[in-house]
Amino acid sequence: MRLDGMTAVVTGGASGMGESMVYALAKEGASIVVVDRNADGASTVAANVESQGGKAICVKADVQSTEDIAAMANKAMDTFGSINILVNNAGARIIKGFLEHTKEDWDKMLGINLSGPFYCSQAIVPKMVTSGGGSIINVCSIASYMGRPNRCAYVAAKSGLLGLTRTMAIDLAPKNIRVNGISPGMIASPFNQKFAEGEETGSAWANDNLVGRWGNPEDINGAVVFLASNESSFITGSDIKVEGGWLAARARVGEELIISD
């Protein structure tokens, strides 16, 4: 197993991609700390890991709270004795017009999606150093690369997270900690349920990438296990896009019909 003897902290581990990552990391031998503000969900996911023969605990925490996060990091270290992997996956999105975004909306989007990974990393890094180093994975987004309509605070936060990823890679390299991103595209998790099941958006969005389908939470598993493991030991400050090629190219309407001028 690729992660034998390692401990992984996964924020937002109660649902969607976080839940899927928890099972994938546990399957490779990692002990898991499932962190979520949804205590019941986190508890169910940790119990599922245990019932499959793995090791997991759950911690109720809001990634916006430095108190919650400090307590979580201590509990993780006290339970497993080391922390080698941190996946900053917890995230949320508000969709409304630019002028309709309130200060609360803005603060919440920046708080969960950008400050959260910063707080969690600051709490976990000293424990990772004690553990000999490690790998931090920030779940960014296609919104880290391009504007998206009616999502100004979410796009600003996810763009910031990609920048934070790069700069953390520089600052933490001397501590033997690698920092990378994963940028999902349209993934049919609870986050996107209404679009995946929508009459119009369900099939239209599936065909809006090069692979031609919605992604599933499990589509992220390969990237997260790879970046967590020593197989990626020469990769830091990077980002793996898991978006069916959505960012690779855009065609204009009718462009596919033009063979030559």
Ligand SMILES: NC(=O)c1ccc[n+]([C@@H]2O[C@H](COP(=O)([O-])OP(=O)(O)OC[C@H]3O[C@@H](n4cnc5c(N)ncnc54)[C@H](O)[C@@H]3O)[C@@H](O)[C@H]2O)c1
């Ligand atoms: N689904 C997509 O298409 C998509 C695309 C790009 C990026 N992302 C990002 O992927 C990550 C996971 O998204 P998902 O699709 O699995 O969503 P999801 O809604 O299924 O899961 C998000 C989890 O994060 C938890 N969470 C939210 N705010 C929290 C907080 N303040 N503190 C602690 N936990 C909190 C939720 O309780 C939930 O369990 C997010 O960061 C999201 O922005 C998702």
